[in-house]
Amino acid sequence: MTIPSDRVSGEDLEVWASAAPDGPVRRRGPASSRTTPPAGAAAPAAGAPFPRASSPARDDYQGCFGCGGDSPSGLRIVETRVDGTSVEAEFAVRDVHQGAPGLAHGGLLATAMDEVLGSVAWRLGGRYVTGRLETDFLAPVPVGATVRLRAWCNGVHGRKAYVEGEGRIGAPDGPVAVRAAALFVEVPEEHFTKERLN
Numbered sequence: 001m002t003i004p005s006d007r008v009s010g011e012d013l014e015v016w017a018s019a020a021p022d023g024p025v026r027r028r029g030p031a032s033s034r035t036t037p038p039a040g041a042a043a044p045a046a047g048a049p050f051p052r053a054s055s056p057a058r059d060d061y062q063g064c065f066g067c068g069g070d071s072p073s074g075l076r077i078v079e080t081r082v083d084g085t086s087v088e089a090e091f092a093v094r095d096v097h098q099g100a101p102g103l104a105h106g107g108l109l110a111t112a113m114d115e116v117l118g119s120v121a122w123r124l125g126g127r128y129v130t131g132r133l134e135t136d137f138l139a140p141v142p143v144g145a146t147v148r149l150r151a152w153c154n155g156v157h158g159r160k161a162y163v164e165g166e167g168r169i170g171a172p173d174g175p176v177a178v179r180a181a182a183l184f185v186e187v188p189e190e191h192f193t194k195e196r197l198n
């Protein structure tokens with residue numbers, strides 16, 4: 001049987017050069033040009049610390065669905081390690097995060113990736129929002145599992161930051177369940193106030 005050309009087969013997994021702490025990672029299909037740093041983008045210096053040391057999670061603001069404690073169904077992502085150029089974090093998949101019975105909803109896994117990639121963007125020093133988020137779902141994640149997240153920056157070009165990451169099941173070297181690449185765009189402070197309806 002011939003596999004239709006629009007379907008992704010195992011052979012389509014290809015190594016994609018990136019600044020991942022462990023070197024190039026395998027992605028399903030080519031990275032989108034919109035989340036790949038252009039030629040001339042500033043590459044993060046290996047081993048250099050993030051420009052901003054503080055965490056985006058703030059004691060006086062717990063409303064974030066990803067990392068805050070106020071939302072009963074929030075992901076409550078906790079950062080576990082920041083090594084200067086990458087961020088590691090984790091959260092437990094609970095019943096309220098289900099899509100199919102017993103399995104995490106894919107949209108919430110994408111939210112988790114947005115959060116940890118956003119934390120890397122935050123540490124670059126400016127105020128960044130997600131402009132584009134691409135997600136590959138590679139394995140189902142059962143309720144009760146801990147998802148280990150890791151993210152890093154592949155480059156910065158003007159207002160645009162190119163960030164990538166992955167989520168593994170159970171352990172830092174567990175099976176990869178989700179991968180994401182995103183474009184974050186730097187915005188002025190007014191971005192966070194002008195659109196409020198109340």
Ligand SMILES: CCCCCCCCCCCCCCCC(=O)SCCNC(=O)CCNC(=O)[C@H](O)C(C)(C)COP(=O)(O)OP(=O)(O)OC[C@H]1O[C@@H](n2cnc3c(N)ncnc32)[C@H](O)[C@@H]1OP(=O)(O)O
Pocket residue numbers: 034056057066114115116118119122127128129130131132158159160183185186187189192
């Ligand atoms: C007071 C402070 C509190 C801070 C507290 C922070 C806490 C930190 C927590 C971190 C953890 C949470 C992480 C969650 C992070 C979110 O989830 S943020 C929420 C979701 N995102 C949004 O709401 C963004 C909504 N979109 C927008 O506001 C606007 O479309 C944008 C993205 C700011 C861009 O608009 P703009 O400023 O007018 O800029 P624009 O010229 O259109 O684009 C700039 C460049 O980006 C490119 N671009 C823009 N969008 C795209 C796209 N989708 N695809 C490709 N290229 C694009 C453009 O082509 C352009 O490229 P160049 O021409 O410069 O080469």
